[in-house]
Amino acid sequence: MKELVIMTDNPLTPYERTVAHEQDVSRFRHPYPTFDYQTRINDLAHKIEATEADAALLPNPVDLTYYTGSSQPANLYVPAGDGKHARLFVRRAMAFTKQEAGLPEKYLKQGGLSAIVEYASHVDTIGLPLETTPASLASKLADALDADPINISDVVLTQRAIKEEEEIELLTDAAELYEVAHGAIQRRAAPGVTEKQVGGEVVGALVAAGMDDNIFFRRWDARLPAAGLIASGETLSLVSGHAMTVTGTGVARSMPWGPSKRSLESGDFLVADIALNRAGYHGDVARTYVIGEATPTQHEWFEWTLALHEAARDAIEPGVPAEEPYLAAYRRAEELGVADWLCGYAEMQAPYIGHSIGLEADEEPTLMRGNTEKIREGMVLTIEPKLIHPERGAVMIEDDYLVTTDGVKRLSTVPQELFEISI
Amino acid sequence: MKELVIMTDNPLTPYERTVAHEQDVSRFRHPYPTFDYQTRINDLAHKIEATEADAALLPNPVDLTYYTGSSQPANLYVPAGDGKHARLFVRRAMAFTKQEAGLPEKYLKQGGLSAIVEYASHVDTIGLPLETTPASLASKLADALDADPINISDVVLTQRAIKEEEEIELLTDAAELYEVAHGAIQRRAAPGVTEKQVGGEVVGALVAAGMDDNIFFRRWDARLPAAGLIASGETLSLVSGHAMTVTGTGVARSMPWGPSKRSLESGDFLVADIALNRAGYHGDVARTYVIGEATPTQHEWFEWTLALHEAARDAIEPGVPAEEPYLAAYRRAEELGVADWLCGYAEMQAPYIGHSIGLEADEEPTLMRGNTEKIREGMVLTIEPKLIHPERGAVMIEDDYLVTTDGVKRLSTVPQELFEISI
Numbered sequence: 001m002k003e004l005v006i007m008t009d010n011p012l013t014p015y016e017r018t019v020a021h022e023q024d025v026s027r028f029r030h031p032y033p034t035f036d037y038q039t040r041i042n043d044l045a046h047k048i049e050a051t052e053a054d055a056a057l058l059p060n061p062v063d064l065t066y067y068t069g070s071s072q073p074a075n076l077y078v079p080a081g082d083g084k085h086a087r088l089f090v091r092r093a094m095a096f097t098k099q100e101a102g103l104p105e106k107y108l109k110q111g112g113l114s115a116i117v118e119y120a121s122h123v124d125t126i127g128l129p130l131e132t133t134p135a136s137l138a139s140k141l142a143d144a145l146d147a148d149p150i151n152i153s154d155v156v157l158t159q160r161a162i163k164e165e166e167e168i169e170l171l172t173d174a175a176e177l178y179e180v181a182h183g184a185i186q187r188r189a190a191p192g193v194t195e196k197q198v199g200g201e202v203v204g205a206l207v208a209a210g211m212d213d214n215i216f217f218r219r220w221d222a223r224l225p226a227a228g229l230i231a232s233g234e235t236l237s238l239v240s241g242h243a244m245t246v247t248g249t250g251v252a253r254s255m256p257w258g259p260s261k262r263s264l265e266s267g268d269f270l271v272a273d274i275a276l277n278r279a280g281y282h283g284d285v286a287r288t289y290v291i292g293e294a295t296p297t298q299h300e301w302f303e304w305t306l307a308l309h310e311a312a313r314d315a316i317e318p319g320v321p322a323e324e325p326y327l328a329a330y331r332r333a334e335e336l337g338v339a340d341w342l343c344g345y346a347e348m349q350a351p352y353i354g355h356s357i358g359l360e361a362d363e364e365p366t367l368m369r370g371n372t373e374k375i376r377e378g379m380v381l382t383i384e385p386k387l388i389h390p391e392r393g394a395v396m397i398e399d400d401y402l403v404t405t406d407g408v409k410r411l412s413t414v415p416q417e418l419f420e421i422s423i
Numbered sequence: 424m425k426e427l428v429i430m431t432d433n434p435l436t437p438y439e440r441t442v443a444h445e446q447d448v449s450r451f452r453h454p455y456p457t458f459d460y461q462t463r464i465n466d467l468a469h470k471i472e473a474t475e476a477d478a479a480l481l482p483n484p485v486d487l488t489y490y491t492g493s494s495q496p497a498n499l500y501v502p503a504g505d506g507k508h509a510r511l512f513v514r515r516a517m518a519f520t521k522q523e524a525g526l527p528e529k530y531l532k533q534g535g536l537s538a539i540v541e542y543a544s545h546v547d548t549i550g551l552p553l554e555t556t557p558a559s560l561a562s563k564l565a566d567a568l569d570a571d572p573i574n575i576s577d578v579v580l581t582q583r584a585i586k587e588e589e590e591i592e593l594l595t596d597a598a599e600l601y602e603v604a605h606g607a608i609q610r611r612a613a614p615g616v617t618e619k620q621v622g623g624e625v626v627g628a629l630v631a632a633g634m635d636d637n638i639f640f641r642r643w644d645a646r647l648p649a650a651g652l653i654a655s656g657e658t659l660s661l662v663s664g665h666a667m668t669v670t671g672t673g674v675a676r677s678m679p680w681g682p683s684k685r686s687l688e689s690g691d692f693l694v695a696d697i698a699l700n701r702a703g704y705h706g707d708v709a710r711t712y713v714i715g716e717a718t719p720t721q722h723e724w725f726e727w728t729l730a731l732h733e734a735a736r737d738a739i740e741p742g743v744p745a746e747e748p749y750l751a752a753y754r755r756a757e758e759l760g761v762a763d764w765l766c767g768y769a770e771m772q773a774p775y776i777g778h779s780i781g782l783e784a785d786e787e788p789t790l791m792r793g794n795t796e797k798i799r800e801g802m803v804l805t806i807e808p809k810l811i812h813p814e815r816g817a818v819m820i821e822d823d824y825l826v827t828t829d830g831v832k833r834l835s836t837v838p839q840e841l842f843e844i845s846i
Contacts, residue, residue, distance in 0.1 A: 025661060028658060029672065029674045029676070029684060030674050030675055060644065061644050061677070065676060070679075071676060072664040073644065073664045091664065093663055093771070095770075096661075096679060130562070131557055131558075131559045132557060133557065134554055134556065135551070135558040137643070151559055199631075199636075200627045200630035203623075204624060204628070204630070206623070207623035207627070207650050207682075208623030210619060210684070212673070212674065212678045212681070213649040213681075214637075214647065214678060216646070216677070221482065222484075234446065241496045241515035241520075242495070249448045251452045251635065251702070252635055252703050253455060253492060253493055253703065254488045254639070254702070254782065255494070255635045255637060255700075256494060256495060258635070260452060261451050262450075262451045277678075279674070279675040280678070347517070348515075359677065
């Protein structure tokens, strides 16, 4: 090993942690509004009162972002009924948390499980988001409190489903980011270029433009590639099991969807379905491209898909069941004679046409057959019909819509067209 | 709504699903070896016999990749003692699964929970990987089988810790991918360019070169940006709570680590710590750069870090406790007078210097104080010392090592140097 001089007069002296760790970090980040976290916590406390849970305990970073503004490692404890007794137990990085959490300082306490147990008055039942908490952690938390766990995933999701004004602005920023992906596709797609190379151009441009290259997905067993789902030619009709959409094959069995090593060819359809995470809020937009000039058949296939999109979109208004946009698109597909190809074919066909988006890319409600939950004003929903055919390939057009008093407002901005890539 | 011609003579006829869905997908993917999945399952069946579980049930895509070759939605049921009674219950995409799973066809069954319950002979206890299974799913599976859940996360991780020859080749391919990131950093980093723009160049180049832009991470509450952790100047000493490393601040509270909007300045250190997922196997490599010419102080800071790296690396051999590489680095840091800055400072200092990697970026064992688990031949471990100081910034150098009969072999290939970016 190389000889190193050992410092006799060490210039490094212990440094007051507060000076360094309490630097203002917001200057390195996107602007972010100050939400009224206390009201959100109060609302949760009231909603918990209507469940069997005596209190809620939220360890998930996404929920922590929603209720506190910080996603640092912590647990938020909220007794039923009264939000003012809620406390955020911070496991690490208190200095960051103090800057990020928009709560009075008395809400913040340093500590882990033993601190929670000490603070909590006796609870017989504890509400946990069991859909997004690992089983080993849920047991540990419930055992420590000597309480039965109650699943409150629905309570949290229902609250998060109605977006506030500043959230809608953030969701708009995210949806608009597809413009950057659109530019990258138009720049890079060409005969001989692989789907994966197009994906590289897309994700590179999106990250440089400020996207966080990690899409937050509720579904625990399906991780979404940050470059989005990009498929072309033969890969358009190869539908993998992880989603009811145009999946492509991916380059590996461990993540069997997303862009592959297939080279684009003149005349191909290319579908890009891209989830976008900006400042924590997600967009989800898809467009279809043709490498070269589109044939009349390709135009026709696109026009039908757009007609299905419009049918689903026009079905959205407050009070309508969440299955209605799908049913409206299905009826239109029957009229057009293409119902066999709506959102997949054969065993991979799905009675599904969109979903809510927010702090996660796949929130509730899901717009699918059988879902009678009511659509409400202030929800932000995607509409994503696709026609998938083993020989014709696939066309998809997805946009993000705010539910207004009497209909929708589109948040995503790229024109609803079939795009031809000049070659 | 635009008038569309309804087809009277519909050219679309139902298409035999086998023709389309059973296309060979391997041509769109990286080459992948055929592992001996039956032996892996047999080994698991024997190991389960030594636990309190009567059988194992694995729903996690990463475990499914390891034991079957496919990560499509499915559950692998393995009775204790005899692997030949194992069955893969496929929930969706059977055509894909048949191609991907390297198991005799009799192992594959279509179906979900009710099919498993029907097949399983009576079990009192069911082994589940409770660290990576959501609580609601674990309850559902255990309830359906009328069995008590037993955590078998350790059993699976211990088996996965010793890598087979073809796995080492895949891990080498992943580790070598850092060359691409290294090129992108040298190309893009310059005064006035933001960390996020450097991150875009890195992830864009990596995806174009075949990386999967989703890093598989066991830790449920910390998602890793695909562009890696890139920090510079002041952000080097701002250590967020999600990892014991140079984290940077990120651009959003919802993912408070990774590249930020900070612009690089002449004289800055820049640290890039990048996890790489290629064909399902991970590399994890970090290097330090200086924007412009390095000062003598910066060189010194780097030489010390390299000395700590070498001390940890030289401590690795089969039979040694997993804490020993950390302790060796700590002793060397004390000799050099820099122990106060080893792997963080003040409240964010961590007694930790590396970890195992494989199908996930953060496997066991973790090389940290107090871990007495023995290092074994065939493990692949990272060594990642860093010196983090609130004024000097940070230096890090991380590489991936295969544990051999009497020491290590380095898998990552970029020279262990401090790199100067010409400006």
